[in-house]
Amino acid sequence: MHVLQNVFQQFCSSTALPHQCARYIELLNNCRKRLATVFNAKPEEFVFLANATDAFSRVTLGIDWREGDEVVAPENDYPGVLRPLLDLRRRGVKLVLVPARDDAVFAEQLLAACTPRTRLIAASHVNFRTGFCLDVSTLCAGAKKKGVLTAIDFVQSAGCLQLDFGALGADFGTFAARKWFCALDTLGIFYVREESLNKLTPHTLGLFSVAEPHNFDALDQPLAPGARRFMLGAPPYIQIAAFDAALELYQRVGAAEVEAAGRALGRTIREGAKTGCLGESWPAGAQAPIVCLRREGKLADESLGPRLLQRGIVASVRKGIIRVSPHWFNAESDVDRLFDALAAFEPRK
Template sequence: MTAEDWLARVRAGFPYLEGRAYLNSGGAGLAWRGQAAAAATYYDDVASRGADGQRTWMRQGDRTRQRVAELLGVPAGDVGFFRNTSEVLNLAANSVDWRPGDEVVVADDDFPSVVWPWVAAEAAGGRLVRVEPGAEGQREDRLLAALTPRTRVLAVSHVHTVTGTRLDLTRLGRACREVGALLVVDGIQALGAVPVDLSHVDVYGSAVFKWLLSGFGTGIGVFRDRARELLTPAYRGYRNAPPSSAFEYADPNYPGLYVLDATLAHLEQVGWPRVYRRVDALAQRVLDAVTAMGRAPATPATARAGIVSFRTDDAPAVVGQLLERGVHVVEKKGYVRVSPHFYNSTDDVDRFAEELRAVLQGR
């Protein structure tokens, strides 16, 4: 099969791509044709068996958990299923035994779900240290410089939702261990777009509706050994009654897990290395096109994932005009954000570049 035939076959599974350049997987990844059948399997089972099908659903949950664990290179016991990324981060924040003088380090411009859960520390006499990130190339160094022996948690986005900057989790995790802090990570803009190494991460949360293409209502929460040793689960239920150190406290979204499992199986068939290579190559093509137009991307070329962002005058108007021309990108805080996935083609990126040039020139 030629590369062109392969891509045509892939794109046939994503009907929304027809006639448009959809470059907003950082907002929501597209559904593929097999997902409806996956969800229907669960509902057909409920219709025919009622609660007698519970063992089947639980086995499906275990299979999905194992797929996620293999993708992330962690034991299946570290993986829990929750409602979304925010639930995972709030669960971590409320599971710390806060003491006066404790500090939590965050980037001042990070996503609200990364910042606001940690006000729990302030209520106990601690301090939320908001780091001004400076230029994107300084973001990581400034976060590291803010760590002290009082730091209990460093909370970050693996990939910044606005600028697209990717952080080195190994470097951050090692620094956290030097001061006895936990590294807690929002991974929603990374998981499914780039390889993820959790060797030095304590808590990693991610919903599945972006780069994992699996819709809303399901979140993945990875709590490593160190997190389970230092945290006491804030929420308890029949799945983690004391003295359990597990954080998954209730039944997961089983229909969502059927969809996630089918999607992960589909992506495994595509091949994760191929997915990552395509995301990287397409993002680089966006970066090159924007730079060629004299627009300086905010996204560092050497520290990015699938998102490329750049500033322009009246970004909302530019994005609106691109949409009228069949090019789907998004505006975030004055930036135009472009996020291609493996199902996009080089023609999609070239169409974006051509239409962007026309919009900027007033044509």
């Protein structure tokens, strides 16, 4: 919070707009450098947009689609991934949805669904419903052999799992600052692998899409180097300041420590669910800290979510599931409180 207060004070106290712009651009560049360090990538491979879906749409809008092209995706993926793909029907593109097997869609299934007309495979690294963790490196390596692009949504894994974008091999990646990094909402991060940059065309241009955005006398300019060409107007600097602070904290705690803590608590929750007969989490390949418990019996009651929140327990209560996301700052006592609340829960008459 003190970071945001400082940003607000700087913004309100400065009357020299050019000076203020220079300060914010420095903030943006420093945050991109920090991102590059965290994800083993290059600063110019990142750009800040409004949200993860906005970032993902840069892929669907940027490929030079031809009628009859195909896109492959898991049938049970997040709507923010599937809807932009579904919208490609108006361009004559066919969306091939791969059915889940034991509540999961595996890399091998996605690759097997490809045909000579397939241009893109899109999928979430960690499924939002089940916590299933897709083998992204196998998927991307196989897609590359087929000449197929890959777009991976890292919303449910960035900030809780150690991610090496260089090694994973995805052409494009997206995630949101507000999820595991616990930063502010309305900030999406778009990753464009350097060698894949020219496989996308910006769907439109704005002030910051060109090489020299503040050279107002040169209207017709080359595109900006790197992923910045997909940025239109001024980015949300306050959100970026908060995200930069969140990244700094993540680095201080340590990526390995964050992942280990989340996984350990995830295992504790899974074991507790089995012992308490609450319905096993699924599927077997769910390796992320996210744990999804089946809502059965009394836990199917619609009042469960608000009543958990009243007890200070934040969980995503959706149709058929309770999604719990333990993080590095949680303790086993928090898990105990969760199971105590679930055991004591009685539907309101």
